[in-house]
Structures are given as structure tokens and as C-alpha cells.
Amino acid sequence: MSHVVVVGAGLAGLAAACHLVGDGHRVTVVEREQVPGGRAGRLTQDGFTFDTGPTVLTMPDLIDRPLRAAGSSLAQRLDLQLLDPAYRGFFADGSTLDVRHGHAAMREEIHRECGSVDAAAFDEFVGWLRRLYLAEMPHFIDRNFDRPTDLLARPRAAAQLLGMGGFGRLGPMIRRRFTDERLHRLFSFQAMYAGLAPDDALAIYAVITYMDSIEGVFFPRGGMRAVPEALAGAAADAGAQFRYGTSVTDLLRDFSGRVRGVATDDGEHVAADAVVATVDLPTAYRWWLPDVRPPRAVSGLLGGRYSPSCVVWHLGVKGVPEGKVHHNIHFGHEWAGAFEDLLKKGTLMGDPSRLVTVHSLDDEEAAPEGHSTLYVLEPVPNLEVGRVDWEAQRGPMRERLLTFLDAAGYPTDVVTEQLVTPNDWQAQGMAAGTPFALAHTFPQTGPFRPGNVDRRVPGLVFAGSGTVPGVGVPMVLPSGRLAAERVRQLVG
Template sequence: MRVVVIGAGLAGLAAACHLTGRGYEVTVVEREDVPGGRNGLIVREGFTFDTGPSVLTMRDLIADPLRAVGADLDDMIPMRRLDPAYRAQFADGSTIRVRYGREAMRTEIADTCGSVDAAAFDGFVDWLQDLYVAEMPHFIDRNFNSPLDLLSRPDVAAKLVRLGGFGRLGNAIRRRFTDDRLHRLFSFQAMYAGLAPDEALAIYAVITYMDSIEGVWFPESGGMHAVPVALATAAEKAGAQFRYGASVADVLRRSDTGGVAGVRLDSGEQLAADAVVCTLDLPTAYEKLLPDLTPPRSLRRPRYSPSAVVWHLGVRGLPEPGVSHHNIHFGHEWGGAFDDLMKRGTLMGDASRLVTIPSLDDPSLAPEGCSTLFVLEPVPNLADGHIDWVRERGPMRERLLGFLEQEGYPTDVVTEELVTPLDWQQQGMAAGTPFALAHTFAQTGPFRPANVERRVPGLVFSGSGTVPGVGVPMVLISGKLAADRVGEYLRDDASTSATRPRRASRRG
């Protein structure tokens, strides 16, 4: 049976690997000339920039789709663990490094924050692990058909209640540590879920577990783009076909059932299929490919995550000793800065920023004596913000340049690319945010937009806008869940599909 996957981002590639490994005839259609989607690539004047995620955790979730097509992670993507995972620089001039392993991190906390917080660290790790074990198989790596599915494992739900998972993340961290710097270090990950730490549920501490406890990795060669390249290579070797430089204009539907019959490309070419996996941002998918359908209720008044300005720089010079691959610079403000971002829709009055320097661990990403920098500042999305990005683009660049100079980074710019919410919007990301819907309770688990469209049988969604959510680990799981949905549909449909007429029609 034939399956078309729209998009060769991480979600689409994971789906393609799982589907190919299960024996389906898979064609992946990707508008760019290379795989990766948001995990794309810019090569300019000898510098190589990753355009998407910069933090890689939970490498077993990359191994899973590779294994599905008979490939080995260590052979396909040799990696090294980053230790420290982060260098956290605080406004008072102090530094805490997130070290791998309980003993190393306990020692780091003892040296920087004192013995009381160091003693609390082991209990904190145990709590994170308990949350992870309860959540992953039952609430993350799972397809939901309705909110009632939550009642299928009352024992697990009760355990999460006992663990305080439905309380607030900020409070959960403050109860365990006395040092305000640790409150920030172990709760800023709520931003990945599109929420302020004091608003996010404590169950999102699993993100803290993924990077601060399980560790952060980096490919030895090729930067983060090595991940989609490896997934695409493995899928293609196993039999999947890739159509690069092609865009899908329509989802074709059967005249008898309304189910999918394939896709039509912008060129007019039609690709027949028994099922379609769509990885476009969900609001964009409904607008562009399903204009005749009213979007589901969860997309009619959505709450989006904040966006980000990302500045890619190729610079002459190398970082000073002590600078890490990932560097988080926390401002003086915390709660007030989140209010600026998420309530007032303005720039953070005292922004916290991430500076990633991938050339530290892969010198091939920059010419000799030079560095590649990735600078990220959270900003409001276009739906909630009150910022004119046409006017603000220049001033934002100057502020970021001043920040880099103040913090001692090399700033002799050779080449650069500044990405604002307007650019994310032009790439097809609703509200100009690459982080999709925020993980509020009403947009989490079975309440998040479903990965099936019941009105178009055989159409399955994957990516950060559907279950389980945002981030590299989540979209890789999303690809597997989409493959499971395709399998369910084709098994259910198998008894009658051979005898039904297959007349395709375009609707909308």
C-alpha cells in the first residue's frame, strides 16, 4: 500500500522510517532541496548554520526510527555528549554549569549554591525520573481517541497527582531548592512548552529531565542537520522515495468515501496514495490543503507559544576559554520578563538569551580561526504581540550585537542571517512562531489537536502542532504515532478497499 508523507522534517522522516520498515510504499514530498524542514541548513561563505533546533536530547528517540529501517544510530550519526550541557551565566556575574551525572552536578551545586541545595539534588532527580516513567508511555508516546482515554490508567493518573505533576512547575522547583539561580536553571525549560514556569504544569519537568539529567548530545560531523540527513538516508536505502523541490497543492479525495486518494503537486502531477501523512503546521494545513473544512475546535481560538528572534552569525575569531557549546544568559528580571512576553505582548524588558556555538565541537562548520554563532531571544508571536518587525529588525540586531560584545563573544561579522516572526510566518508557521501551540492544559494530550482528520479518512497529521507536542523528542514520537494511525486505518480499510472504485476528486 502507498503512503505519501508531506514534508521531510523530523516528524515526516520519523514517519517515513516507521512506515517503510513496516512494508509500505512511501514517497516523501519536500519543498526544499534537502531534508530537515525546520531543522534546515544555510551554507554561506564557508560557514554552515543549522536553522532549527540547537539542543539534542534523548538520542534513543532518534535510534528508534533508524532501527525501524535496519540502521544503527552510532553508525549513522556518531555523537558526543556535551559536558557541560549548558553554561548558565547570571546577571550578578556568577556561573553554574549543568554537568552530566548525579555526582558531577551535585558537586557543581555544592560549589556554587551550597550544601543544602546539593543535598536536595538527589531527591529532585528521583522526582524527575518518577515523572518521566509515569508520563512517557501513558501520556506522551500514545495516541488518544478521546479525553476519556485518560481514564484507562487511573493508577498512573493517581501517581502523577501524588507526585504533584498537576501543580505549577515554578512552585515545584522552589520547594526543592533555595537558590534562585537553580529555580531558573531547572524551570526555564517551560519555555519549550510555550509557557512561563509559574504557569506551566509540573509535568513539564520531564523536559528538564531530558536535557539536565539524561544529557545533551551533538553530532560529531555535520551539525544538527546530520540528524535529518541520516534519517532520510536510512529511509531511502530501505526503499522510501524522496521528491525534493516539490510542493503539495491539494490532497486528493475519493469520490465514494471522501478518504484520501493521494496528492497533487504544484506542477500538476498527481501521486496516488492509500494514506497521507501531513506535517505542515496544522493551521497552515487547513488553510492551504483543506480549505473546504472548518478547522477543529482546538484551532479556532488557539493559544500559541511565544516566538523567537534567531541570529545566525559567521564571525572571525574564537570564543574565550570557558565558553561552552550552549550558553544561557539570564537577565535580572524573571517573572516580569515573562509578563512582558506573554501578557503584554512586548519585548522582554530584561531578556534572557541563548548563545550556541556549534563550531566549538565541529570546527568544520566554520573556516579556520572563525566561529558560527546561534543567538536566540524569545519574543511575542504575531497573534499576541504588538511589535512592528519591519521597523524593529534593525534595532534588534544592534541590541544583540551589543549584548555579544558585552559578554565577550567574537563579533567581527563575516556573514549573517536574522530571523524574525515575520520570517517564520513566511515559512508557513502560524502566528509567526516555530514552537506551535502552547502546552496549556486545554492544548495537551487528548485536548491537543488530534493527529487524524475523521472527515478525510486516511489523512494523518504529524509534527509539533499535534500530539505529543513541541521539541525534537516530541516530533520524533509524533512521527511514530502517525505511522501507527496509518497502520490502523489501512488495516481497517483493507477488507473493502480492493473492491471500491478509486475515483479521485479535488475538493475545495
């Protein structure tokens, strides 16, 4: 039985552990925190519990897959609630639009708010999105690549994507389909998940729009933190060992450079036949592989491009917001100009759009009676392109967000809070101070993205948002499976 060490109990590491233990390996997961989750973490403070990482959960079948690999299932481990509406969009003219679950409900919403022409356009849009997903997911997302020419192994799927306009630009594609500008924003803001402005993102990233706008957004009973707890529980029940509160300080390598295990901060050397590392790729190379030149895209100095970062403000407040749903997107007047500020000028958005998630509306454990948790996210430049002094701007940013919340009708009697800036993300080991890793530009997508193996360091496999297939919960879960597949190739 081969022994595999997984470094990090985030979603990618937990998915990898489930698949590895299902393959018959002896698995040890080493996690520096006291609980599983990684970036999908939790904060308990003054009687409030906050989910500190991703707030939007889509495609639950991607969670079921590693659970089943470990001998469990989604039905056994998680109680999921469908959120309908998935989002409520608030616009600068005072209007609102809901993203409703199901074709018929969303079509009716568009017909009522935007008119019959856009409602009819939505019918074709849904069909296009489904075809895009079916061509993209199995052939270009959920598979390993060894070289760019591997794209040619799926010529029919590649030709289909090309014929569907998948390699055009997302923003113009949305504008060609819909006349109402609010729909342009509602169906293209997802490009930010890929680290790009809608006018720069490839149309293939409309697959993210498909995942949340068509397939639906869910919320697990017990909060988003229930997802890593479920995966960790399934892996442990199947035999995986977890070592919480332990940090990996180095990789153990033999005279040939092959990885043979890890060293931990308690002085132990843990031997392994393979190691799966889920820390940010640039951090892994900087900490553990100083003698190995990183792939080009891993370092901004060598041509890589990182996604924007964000400020997240966790607030526990007195009162419950009215007229709000679980996920609320507040769009500013500006659109193209705001992305110019963020991505090119490296400044705060002059007229930002923001996400406010109110977990406590659907999580009875999140806040005391009569109180709420607010998760307020504003996109900001990453530390490579940004010109923001976050030590000086922490206080002003708090006041900026407080003013916004008050104007938007949220309760603002703050009981407890934590403000997270790019400096904080960087201190957690995230390159360029962004939790969203490398942007999904064409040279950093698919086989051009840093691979999950480096042939110069046999025995080491990467997983997580910095490698294939990419950023976000629906990407890092397959990343764990792809890493397990690599281990299978390495040690059988």
C-alpha cells in the same frame, strides 16, 4: 503493498517514513526544499554552515527507534558527542553555573556554588524527575489518544502523576525544592520549550528538565543537520522514495471526502492510500482543507493559544569566544516581569534572557579556521499577541543583539549573518509566526491537543509539533511513529 505519501522531510516526517517503510508500505516523501530537515534545516553562506533549527539534542534513543524500524541503528548512522557541561548559565550578578552530566557531577557543582542544602535537595529532585519520566513517557506522551476518556485507561500512571504533584505548577515546585534563585531559573527555563512561563506550566513539563539536565545533551558529528540526514538515509536504503524540491499544492479527495493522494507544483497527481502531512496544522487546514472547520485549538480565533516566537540571529564571526561552551544561557535580572512582557503585554522583554549556541566549537565544518558560528536566540511575542512591527524593528533588534554579544564577551567582527524574525517564520508556513506551535496549556496537552487524525477527512494523518505529543525534538520523533500507527489502522 499500500502506498503512503509523507508531506515534509522534517524530523516528524522522516520518523514516520522510517516506521512506515518498516511496516512494509511503499513510501514517497515529498519535500519542498532540496535537502531533508524541515525546521531542523541548514544554511550555507560565505564559507560558514549554520544549523537553523533546534540546537539541543537529548534522548538519542528516540532517534534510534525509527532508525531500527527502517533496518538501521543509531550506532550505524550517527556519531554523537556528549556535551559536558550541557549548558553554562550566566547570571546578572556575574556568576556562572554549569549543568553537568551525571548526578554526582551536578551535585558537586551545586554543592560548590549553592551550598550543601541545595545539593541534598538535588538528590531528591533527581529521583522525582526519573519517576515522573517513567510515569509520563510511555503512558501519556508516546501513545495515541482517541478521546479524553482514554486517560482513564492508565489509572495507575495518572494517579502516580497526581500524587507526585505533576498537575501543579512548575515554577513553585522548583522554588519549594531549592533556595538558590539561580537554580530556580536553571531548572525551570525549559518551560519555554512548552510555550509557557514557568509559573504557568504544569509540573509534568519538568520531564523536559529530566531529558537535558539528567539524561544529557548531545551533539552529532557533522552538526544537527546530521540527524535528518541519518533518518532520510535509513528510510531511502529501506526503499522509501524522496522527491526534493517539490511542493504539495493540494490534497486529492474523492466524492466522500477521503484523501486519495496529493497534487504537486509540477502538475503531477500522486495517488496514495494514505497521506501523512507534517506542515503546521493551521496551515494544512488553510491550504488544503478550506471546507473543513479546524479544531478549536488550531485557530487562535477559536480559542487556541500559541507559544511565543523568537528571533534567531545566525552569525559567522572572526575569532573564537573564550569562557563559553556549546550552549550558553544568559539570564537577565528580570524573570517574572520578562514573561509578563512576552506573554501578556506582547512586547519585547525589557530584560531578556538569551541562548547563544556556538556550534563551531564542536563542528569543524561550521566555520573557517579562526572563525566561529553563533546562534543567538531571544524569545519574542508571537504575531497573534505581539505589538512589534518587525519590518521596522529588524535593524534595531540586530543592534540590540550585537550590543549584548559585545558586553557578554563574544567576538563581534561579523563576516556573514542572517536574522530571522516572526515574519520570516510565518512566511515559512508557521502559524502565528512561531516555530514552537501551540503552547502546552492544559487544554492543549495530551488528548486535548489537536489529534493526528480528523475523522471528517479519512486517509489523512498529521504529524509534527502542532499535533500530539507536542513541540521539540523529543516529541516530534514519537509523533512520526504515532502517525505510522494511525496509518496501520487505516490501511493495515
